Amino acid sequence: MNDIMRPATEWELKSMMAALAERGVPVEILGAGSKRGVGRPVGAPVALTTGAMRGISLYEPAELVMSARAGTPLAQIEVELAARGQMLPFEPIDLGPALGGDAGVQTIGAVFAANLSGARRIAAGAARDYLLGVRGVNGRAEIFKSGGRVMKNVTGFDVARGLAGSWGTLAVLSEVTFKVLPLPDDVATLVYPDLTDDLAIELMSASLGQPYEVSGTVHLTPALAARLRHKGLAGETRSLTAIRLENFTRSISYRKEKLKDLLSAYGAPLELDLEASLAFWGEMRQLSFFPPNGTHLWRVSTTPSVAASLVAAVRRHMRLEAFYDWSGGLVWLETPASADAGSADVRRAVATHGGHATLIRADEAVRRAVEVFQPLVPAVDRITRGLKAAFDPMNLLNPGRMYATM
Structure with missing residues (x-):
């Protein structure tokens, strides 16, 4: 287990990041650690968790806006919202049970950092669509703020939404502001x-x-x-x-x-x-019907009209079970244990039918050996590297988690 740093405030986070940056020490970024097994293993001697940065800092039910520190448990957020008859409309999934952990422990910062959305996404939109603003510390140990408390507050590049789905490779979030909606009757x-x-x-x-x-x-x-x-x-x-x-x-x-x-x-x-x-x-x-039973778990995003044929194409090469969400726009594939998690067959089917695939659950050795996230096309690779250079030029934050060379 790495040494774990536990900042309780944004200034402590900045100070810790400054010390790491000065020595050029890479760091693994965690919330509650419930998704630590997603992505390539991070080669860092130190881990930093935002778990002590807790608390709802602003809640205006009439305005449908909430702000919370990044380490605030999602369960606490949802209890507070439910008490006022409100909810997170994108219904974030909980990967804890599928990864061998407990349900209900993930943090609100990690939800947005991973851009996790559930079944309601097809009607309501993704997590990033409800992210109004963020505060955080980048790889230069600089505190930054993006966005605010309303949807129309951005000119130029929308940094808040750009950070959603970056899995802690660009910045450490310290606070998130997001839109909520009423619960259905x-x-x-x-x-x-x-x-x-x-x-x-x-x-x-x-x-x-x-x-x-x-x-x-x-x-x-x-x-x-x-x-x-x-x-x-x-x-x-x-x-x-x-x-x-x-x-x-x-x-x-x-x-x-x-x-x-x-x-x-x-x-x-x-x-x-x-x-x-x-x-x-x-x-x-x-996803409790995908217990960690020695199998691998893939998350495939595709067009609903080709989802069944994509699954059939993979099934020709291996035994699998499939769960279709978003009318087939999202497919979860449980595949047998193997040295490459069936990566070649899954990615071939995705290349043929369209879409992208992420390996969500596999042993550490497998995650070191294969591309876990969808390989980037050249144009997107250039943009991704540009963002990494701007936010984390020394490649200190979750190095290699999404891609081996970033």
Whole structure:
């Protein structure tokens, strides 16, 4: 285990980074450490965690704005929001259970640093779309601020959104400001059993094409459905395709019946009420049906229309299970343990069908041997290297985590 530095304030963070920069010492950046196993292993003798930088620094429910220090647990944020009938609309996923850790420990800074979004992203947008502003310290040990408390506050390069998805390789976030939205009054879910992958994608895409405000669409293969702990679905041996509706109770009742009529060709769905829906989508959010059982886990972003054929192309080379989110725009692949995590076959399928793939779970030796994040095309590589040079010219922050030479 590396020596761990634990700044409690932004000035402590700046001072620690200045000492590291002066000596040219690389550092691994952590929040709660729940996603430490994602990416290439970081070759750094020191780790720095923002876990002590906690607390909600601003919350204006009427303005739908919150600011929090980067190390504030996401669970604390969501409890505070729920008490005021509000939520994070992008529904951040929790990788903890899939990586062998606990659920509910990730920090709000890490959520934005990794740009983590859940099932509602297809309707509401990504995490970065709700990030209004950030404070942080870069690799030069400089404190910086970007953005503010409203959406239209940026001229030039949007630094806040540029940092989202950088996985701690450009800066250490100390505070984030973000937009929130009201919680829906009611939730209902239609679950269609026993559809093939291509029919499921057809159903999900058709539901999103209707004017009924569908806020989530997922499809689980039979083996994954059998792993559900959900009280009403546990032990299910068929594939499951779920469609979520959220709004006022009266509105949901009307839209649910209209949607069932339009989708009647796909069979009669099971119906989940509010409590059952919350439990089901909670499992989807935690990916708890992907336990760390010696397999590898890939996250593939593609076009829904080609998702089933992409999965079929990989399946020709290995046994796998697939979970489709965003109507197939996001596919999680559980592949057997191997020396390269099936990297050649996954990336070949992605190159043929379009999209990009990230290896989320694999042994450290595998993550050292293969490209974990999607290889960059030359134009994007130049931009990425330019950003790295501007924010972290000595390559001190999470060196090699995303790409071996950065």
